[in-house]
Structure formats: C-alpha cells, structure tokens
Amino acid sequence: MHIPDGFLAANTWIPAWILSIGGLGFCIKKAQEALKEKLIPLMGVVAAFIFAAQMLNFPVAGATSGHLLGGVLAVVLLGPYGGAIVIAIVLVIQCLVFQDGGVTTLGANIFNMSIIGSMGGYYLYNVIRKRIDGDRGILIGTAIAAWLSVVAASAFCAVELAISGTSPLHIALPAMALVHMLIGIGEAIISVLVVSFVLKTRSDLIYNKEEL
Amino acid sequence: MxxxxxxxxxxxxxxxxxxxxxxxxxxxxxxxxxxxxxxxxxxxxxxxxxxxxxxxxxxxxxxxxxxxxxxxxxxxxxxxxxxxxxxxxxxxxxxxxxxxxxxxxxxxxxxxxxxxxxxxxxxxxxxxxxxxxxxxxxxxxxxxxxLWVPGIFIMVLSFMYRYLFVSIDELMRMKHAKDSRTIKPKRLFEIKTLANMLGSLFIRSYERGESVYLAMCSRGFNGSIKTLDNxxxxxxxxxxxxxxxxxxxxxxxxxxx
Structure with a gap:
C-alpha cells in the first residue's frame, strides 16, 4: 500500500501533503498536552517496536505469510494521537531508508495509513468498546477497527490513484479493496491476540482503560 | 547481533x-x-x-x-x-x-x-x-x-533509530528460543505464540521508554536535545x-x- 513516486500527479500529492502535515501537527499538539516531554522517548521506543513487529512473519493460509501493519494496535495502546504519530514515523523511515513509498507520495501514504487508518480506526474502536462491556468490547472493537482500517486505507489509496488519472476508480477500487479485505483478516487476528496478551499481563497499558 | x-x-x-x-x-x-x-x-x-x-x-x-x-x-x-x-x-x-x-x-x-x-x-x-x-x-x-523539520519529529526519529536494533535483537532472540523448542507447530499455536511474543515485546518497549525518560530527567532533560555539530x-x-x-x-x- 506504500505508493511509490510517479504514481500520483501533482494535483493529488500536494493536497495530500498539506492534509497530512496539518493532521500530524494536530496530533503532536494533542499528544504533547497529555504526555509532555515524556512523549519523545516513549514514541521513539514504541515506533521501534512497531517497526520490529512488522519484520515478524505470521503463517497465513497455505504456504503464504503476512505481517502486522500495526495501525490499530498502536492506537489501542497509545491513543489516537500518539498512535498516529508512531505510524507516521514508521512510514517516514520506510520511505527514507528502504524506499518503500516515495517522497512526493509520502504525504498521501501518511494520510492513508496514519490519519485515516490509525486515527480513524481509533474512533471506530472507541465507539464499539463503549457499547460492549468489559474486555470483550476492547477485543471486538480492535478486531473490527483493524480490519476496516486496512480496507479503508486501501480504498483511499485507490481514490488517490483515480484522481491522479493513474487507474480508473471502477477498476482500482474493487481490486485494492478485495485484496485488502483478505489482508485485513490477518491484521485483525494478530491485533486481537496481541491486545489480549497485553490485557492479561498489563491491562493498565491499554489507552484510557480506566475511562470505561 | x-x-x-x-x-x-x-x-x-x-x-x-x-x-x-x-x-x-x-x-x-x-x-x-x-x-x-x-x-x-x-x-x-x-x-x-x-x-x-x-x-x-x-x-x-x-x-x-x-x-x-x-x-x-x-x-x-x-x-x-x-x-x-x-x-x-x-x-x-x-x-x-x-x-x-x-x-x-x-x-x-x-x-x-x-x-x-x-x-x-x-x-x-x-x-x-x-x-x-x-x-x-x-x-x-x-x-x-x-532544514527546519520540527525538532520533536527529529528527536522521536533519533530515539527510534537508537532502539530499533535493541527491539529487533530482542524479537529475534525470542524467535530463536521459540524455534528451538517447537518442531512443526500447529498453525494456531504458532500464531498465538508469535502474538504473545509481540505483546511482551510491546510491554518491554513501553517500560524501556519510561525508564529511558526517567534516566533523561535525572540528567536534566527539558524537552530538547543538544548535540555537537560538525x-x-x-x-x-x-x-x-x-x-x-x-x-x-x-x-x-x-x-x-
């Protein structure tokens, strides 16, 4: 889902950059209010965790394997703002160090995966966990939000490709969405298992758990 | 490693x-x-x-x-x-x-x-x-x-760079330990074990972040890092x-x- 350079036209990547800079600025301001200067070491170390977690391959159907993307996992543990910052940091490193996603398209990638995928995923998760009591609400919320965040990010990616004139929406959208509906199942299973482990061992680390 | x-x-x-x-x-x-x-x-x-x-x-x-x-x-x-x-x-x-x-x-x-x-x-x-x-x-x-990239972003990035290798080492050590104890595991067991590994890696990372922060506070950290510039x-x-x-x-x- 990391869009390389050249796939988006200037009419798409420039607005996407503006949107994601604005979104991230908002996240940093909000996260700093809550965490103060503790934010810096904590975000850095957790970003390193997400990065390492993405290197671990899980067996999926057949001989294929997938890995965690971690967008919703990050917001369940760190909250909407901290989680979005961590995912954006991981995307920046992937772009600059591994050429996974381009420089001009980095804004669009941050918008899709960090702002829509993570922060958007948090609000969905939050609505669900407030409806269902106890730990079950957290787990069900994580599962649905994790699945939908992957699908929504891929749908936004398809829309951006269509606005740029790279591929028409009626082809790109179903193709991207279908592939990511399958990827999303793996993402949901892994996220739920990790969250349930944290719930059992240090449930105080789940963001805003005392609020329930 | x-x-x-x-x-x-x-x-x-x-x-x-x-x-x-x-x-x-x-x-x-x-x-x-x-x-x-x-x-x-x-x-x-x-x-x-x-x-x-x-x-x-x-x-x-x-x-x-x-x-x-x-x-x-x-x-x-x-x-x-x-x-x-x-x-x-x-x-x-x-x-x-x-x-x-x-x-x-x-x-x-x-x-x-x-x-x-x-x-x-x-x-x-x-x-x-x-x-x-x-x-x-x-x-x-x-x-x-x-080049005027916000300082907070740079600091988080440099922390990430420093702890990336620590996290990966820790994960690989856990994976080696698991691999040497399981021969042909069932898929569900495998997924569950890997997820538990990630869970404990997260808890360790979080606790490490907190203790790094305390260590920095005791050395006079006030929100910005100063380094030599050559x-x-x-x-x-x-x-x-x-x-x-x-x-x-x-x-x-x-x-x-």
Whole structure:
C-alpha cells in the first residue's frame, strides 16, 4: 500500500501533503498536552517496536505469510494521537531508508495509513468498546477497527490513484479493496491476540482503560 | 547481533559521501520532483536523467547491484496497480490479443500511463537510494533538523533509530528460543505464540521508554536535545547543488526547445 513516486500527479500529492502535515501537527499538539516531554522517548521506543513487529512473519493460509501493519494496535495502546504519530514515523523511515513509498507520495501514504487508518480506526474502536462491556468490547472493537482500517486505507489509496488519472476508480477500487479485505483478516487476528496478551499481563497499558 | 540494513554503504568514502547532508537532501529531492513533473512522452529527458543519476552512483562507489535490488523492491506495487492499466484504458488501440474467449485490447494511452509510472518509480528510487546509502542516519537527521523539520519529529526519529536494533535483537532472540523448542507447530499455536511474543515485546518497549525518560530527567532533560555539530556547507556543496540543479534545468529545457 506504500505508493511509490510517479504514481500520483501533482494535483493529488500536494493536497495530500498539506492534509497530512496539518493532521500530524494536530496530533503532536494533542499528544504533547497529555504526555509532555515524556512523549519523545516513549514514541521513539514504541515506533521501534512497531517497526520490529512488522519484520515478524505470521503463517497465513497455505504456504503464504503476512505481517502486522500495526495501525490499530498502536492506537489501542497509545491513543489516537500518539498512535498516529508512531505510524507516521514508521512510514517516514520506510520511505527514507528502504524506499518503500516515495517522497512526493509520502504525504498521501501518511494520510492513508496514519490519519485515516490509525486515527480513524481509533474512533471506530472507541465507539464499539463503549457499547460492549468489559474486555470483550476492547477485543471486538480492535478486531473490527483493524480490519476496516486496512480496507479503508486501501480504498483511499485507490481514490488517490483515480484522481491522479493513474487507474480508473471502477477498476482500482474493487481490486485494492478485495485484496485488502483478505489482508485485513490477518491484521485483525494478530491485533486481537496481541491486545489480549497485553490485557492479561498489563491491562493498565491499554489507552484510557480506566475511562470505561 | 549485527544489523547492516539501515544505512548500508554509508561508511564508504567518496566525493558524494563527504558532502553536507543538507546538500544531498535538498538537491536529490529537487531531482525527484523534476522527475515526477516530467511529462511521460519526453523519452530523451528520462534517458538523460538516468545518465546523470547513474553517473552520481558511479561517483559514490555504491554497488549498482545494490541499487538495482532496491529498485526491484517497488515491483509488487507496480504489478498490482500498473499491469492492467494498458488493457483497460480506452483510446487508440495498439494491439489486440485474444486468450480463449477473452479479448484484450492494448491502447496507446494505457501504455503511456504504464510507462510513466514505471520509469518514474524506477528513477526516483535510484535517487533516494543514492541519498540514503551515502549518508549515515544520524547525519541525515542532523541535516533534516537544519532544514527546519520540527525538532520533536527529529528527536522521536533519533530515539527510534537508537532502539530499533535493541527491539529487533530482542524479537529475534525470542524467535530463536521459540524455534528451538517447537518442531512443526500447529498453525494456531504458532500464531498465538508469535502474538504473545509481540505483546511482551510491546510491554518491554513501553517500560524501556519510561525508564529511558526517567534516566533523561535525572540528567536534566527539558524537552530538547543538544548535540555537537560538525557539518558545514562548503564550496564543494555549493558546486554540487548549483551544478546538479542547472544540469536538471538544462535537461528540462531540451523538451521545450
């Protein structure tokens, strides 16, 4: 889902950059209010965790394997703002160090995966966990939000490709969405298992758990 | 354990390696923007860009095979998104094929879009690979910091860089321990064990973040990090940035004339 350079036209990547800079600025301001200067070491170390977690391959159907993307996992543990910052940091490193996603398209990638995928995923998760009591609400919320965040990010990616004139929406959208509906199942299973482990061992680390 | 993946070849010594990180970041990003904004049918310009970037890679002594491997890494995306474009775009038909009952029409406009994304993805990855394999990561961050990237972002990035290797080592140690104790595990068991590993890695990371923070507080941390600064913008940097930018402008002009 990391869009390389050249796939988006200037009419798409420039607005996407503006949107994601604005979104991230908002996240940093909000996260700093809550965490103060503790934010810096904590975000850095957790970003390193997400990065390492993405290197671990899980067996999926057949001989294929997938890995965690971690967008919703990050917001369940760190909250909407901290989680979005961590995912954006991981995307920046992937772009600059591994050429996974381009420089001009980095804004669009941050918008899709960090702002829509993570922060958007948090609000969905939050609505669900407030409806269902106890730990079950957290787990069900994580599962649905994790699945939908992957699908929504891929749908936004398809829309951006269509606005740029790279591929028409009626082809790109179903193709991207279908592939990511399958990827999303793996993402949901892994996220739920990790969250349930944290719930059992240090449930105080789940963001805003005392609020329930 | 040893990790060489993050800024491999940045320890080499060449004219490009010795440039100030700011010079490389700004000029190579300008290069990327030039490539992205070039209309797809200006074939000569893409060839010239390729010659320029190839020359720079030659100067930097970074092996071509390494750059080529990085370029190949964007291929999955090109295949998923790009490969069907020539067949579905409407326009003048360049060739028609039939596979059994399915008729495939390849159109010129579709082929041009496909060429456009392939060549641009290919050339820009070459630019960025040159940038990251000639600049060590701490210097790279220093450069970004002096280019007015917000300090908070730089600090989080440098923390991440420092703890990345610790996290990966820890994860690999857990994986080795698990692999040496399980022979042909059932799939569900495998997934569950891996997820528990991630869970405990998260808890350790979080606790490490807190204790690092406390350690920093006890040493007088107040929200900003001060480091020694020994990079400077010299005449070589000026020649490189002005020279490369004017070459790019000249290449661009060949299309207009």
């Amino acid at each position: 040893e990790h060489l993946f993050i800024d491999q070849y940045s320890g080499l010594d060449s004219i490009i390696h010795r440039l100030d990180p700011r010079t490389k970041i700004v000029t190579l990003i300008i290069f990327v923007i030039f490539i992205v904004l070039t209309p797809p049918t200006y074939f000569l310009q893409f060839l010239l860009y390729f010659v320029v970037i190839g020359g720079l890679i030659l100067l930097s002594k970074v092996p071509f095979i390494f750059v080529f491997r990085r370029v190949l890494a964007v291929m999955p995306f090109v295949i998923v998104i790009g490969l069907f474009i020539p067949f579905i775009k409407e326009g003048e038909i360049a060739g028609a094929y039939s596979l059994g009952n399915i008729k495939l029409n390849v159109t010129y406009s579709g082929l041009i879009i496909f060429w456009n994304i392939c060549i641009k993805a290919f050339l820009t990855v070459m630019c960025l690979t040159l940038l990251t394999s000639t600049t060590s990561f701490p210097f790279f961050l220093k450069g970004l910091e002096k 990079s400077s913008f010299g005449y070589k940097d000026a020649i490189f940035s002005v020279g490369l930018t004017s070459i790019l402008v000249l290449i661009r002009l060949t299309g207009i004339l």
